[in-house]
Amino acid sequence: MAALAExxxxxxxxxxxVRYLIDDADKPCVSISEMIGAMRGIFALCELxxxxxxxxxxxxxxxxGFAIEFDAGRP
Known part of the structure; x- marks a missing residue:
């Protein structure tokens, strides 16, 4: 029987x-929409x-210390 995802x-x-930011530490700016997509890929069951x-x-x-690109509302 397959284990249920937690x-x-x-x-x-x-x-x-934090791990994602460390991996992209060479980029001065963080894309909110890109990171949301990455987090949804990692945590499909995230209720946030x-x-x-x-x-x-x-x-x-x-x-x-990162700059933020607030692009989450873009289509």
Whole structure:
């Protein structure tokens, strides 16, 4: 029997955001829409809304010294 996928905790999501930022540390600017897509790919069962996820990403990225491209609302 296949194991059920677990819901990620907020700590799991924060950790993934930090890892993503570390991997892209050579980029001075972070794309919110790109990071939301990446987090949705990693955590398909994440219950955070896009708005909550973008807020979390922005807060962590700003604290780490990244510029933010607020492009999540673009089609």
């Amino acid at each position: 819901m990620p905790t907020i700590s799991d999501v924060r950790q993934a955001i 809304t896009d708005w909550q996820l973008s807020d979390l990403i922005a807060r962590i990225a700003i604290d780490a």
